[in-house]
Amino acid sequence: MSVKIELTNYGVKRIRQGNPLIQEEDLKQTIKQIPLEWVEFVDNKQKYLATGYLGKQNKGFGWVVDQTQRSIDQMFFKQLFQQAIQKRQAFFSDETTTAFRLFNGEGDGFGGMTVDYYADYLVISWYNQTIYHFKKMIVASLLEVFPKAKGIVEKIRFKSESKESQWLVGEKPQEPLIIKENGVSYAVYLDEGYMTGIFLDQKDVRRRLTEGLAAGNKVLNMFSYTGAFSVAAAYGGALETTSIDLAQRSLAKTQEQFEVNALPLAQQKIIVMDTFEYFRYARRKKLNYDLIILDPPSFARNKKKTFSVAKDYGRLIEESVEILAEEGMIIASTNAANLSIKKFRHAIEGALQDKQVTYQLVESYRLPADFPASDFEESNYLKVLFYRIKK
Template identity: 85%
Template sequence: MSVKIELTNYGIKRIRQGNPLIQEEDLKQSIKKIPLEWVEFVDNKHKYVATGYLGKQNKGFGWVIDQTRRGINQDFLAQKFQQAIQKRQVFFSDETTTAFRLFNGEGDGFGGMTIDYYADYLVISWYNQTIYHFQKMIVASLLQVFPTAKGLVEKIRFKSELLESRWLAGEKPEEPLIVMENGVSYAVYLDEGYMTGIFLDQKEVRGRLTEGLAAGKKVLNMFSYTGAFSVAAAYGGALETTSVDLAQRSLAKTQEQFEVNGLPLEQQKIIVMDTFDYFRYAGRKNLTYDVIILDPPSFARNKKKTFSVAKDYGRLIEDSVDILADDGLIIASTNAANLSIKKFKYAIETALQNKKVDYQLVESYRLPADFPASDFEESNYLKVLFYTVKK
């Protein structure tokens, strides 16, 4: 291997403690041009530490892939994919769920890419330019261990002139492709930009709703996207659901999700509106809800304002309390990797204290089993907290 890069003592210590993420400050020298090849990371005596690569993405500056010096090739990758598939046999054998994460980047030992399974179709996401450089070898390894895949689509999630989504192999499914999760059907579109129509990491939370957590209750689903939480709640016996999202497309997409489950639209309200505007509207109309679901994007911008989980989540909680029925439930969720569970909890509970209500944390969820995390906090990015609130 030709490229050797020296790490700082702190960088080496982090790797040896099990953290595979390389940060720019872990490198002894500044890198003018990122090498599009595998890299040997070494110490100040040029002794081998690990093999990996450098590639800028939102989490950091590169990844450690191996510490045994065996070399990264098609067989190495095939073994990684085989191990990941083996770990998920419980999902493959579950007839009520046909969509899940097949390979979760660093959590499965290879940072910079993920692979999702949708009823025999695969969606591979690339998070940096370097890993994409090895696309052909990675795809060949994947199809070697998963020859039954009907088709493969890729998502380019780094800054690039390439199309953000394109078909790589096999046949395209008839769309919408209907997948199942906890017995509920969801309409997905595998080749429509970055998103498919469902966030697979929320399966356990949707599962609670499917089981009847909101049975007989009025549910408000904010930042509803395609209404997946609303559909799960209605399937589990919710009296009515209200889905609110600013995106115009959310209306037709949410209607479709109810329709593929044969759920009547009469008890479902779908509203295209800014979330904070809807809180004000609901307050003026004296509307109240038994369950309010908050799952905003980490950061969002519209013509009038910006929203950031780190600074604005407390306001979401306070506005929710105003229209929450007594003894109501708030399901507070975020996928912001840079916000720790401790800070997230603090933001929610400070807001609840500001509203002078009694509250109790009754359930919490992190990433499900098909989304294994690595040994650093940002890897386990999902945080979902259920609070009961007495006014």
């Protein structure tokens, strides 16, 4: 291996503490051109620390992938995929769930890529140019370990001239592909941009809704996307659901999710509107809800304004309290990796205190079992807090 990358003392310390994520400030030298090959990370005495690669992506500048000096080849990836599949045997044998994460990047030993399983089809997401460079070898390894895959689609989640989603291997399924999760059916489209129609990391929260958490409740689902939370709530006995999303496509997509479960649309409202505009509308109409679900994107921009979880979540909570029943629940969720659980709680509880309500944190969820995280905070990005509130 020819390329050696010297790390700062702090970078060395982070690796020795088990953090696989390389940040640009961990590098001793400025990298003008990222090498599209495996590199050796060394200390200031040129002593070997780890094997990995450099690749710009949202949460860093590279990854450690091994500390034993073995070759990063097809056999290496075969073993990684075999271990990941072995860990998920319980998911394969559960007939009520046919979609889950098969390989979760650094949590399964290799940062920069993920693989999702959708009823015998696989979706690979590439998060940087360097890992994409090794695509042929990685896909070959995956197919060797998982030959029953009917097809593979890839998602390119870094700046590239390639299409963001394209079919790689095998046949395309008839669409929508119907998958199951906790016994509920969901319509997914594997080759429509970055998204498929469901966020698999929220399965535990949807399970709570299907189990009857929302039974007899009026439920408001903000930033609803394709309405998966609404469908789970309706399946679990919600009296009615209201799904709000600014994207025009959310209307037909959400209707479809109810229809594939034969849930009556008469009890479901699906509204294309900005979240904060809907809060104002609901106040004017004196509407209120027993359960409000808030799962905004980390950052969003429309023609009028921007929304950032770190800056604006407290306002979301305050607006929700205004239209919550006298006794109700808010499910507050974020996938913002840069916001710690402590800061997230602080934002929510600060807003509840400002509204002078009584509140209790009754349940919390992080990433589910098929999304193992590495032991650095940004890796376990999902935070979902259930607050019972009395006005």
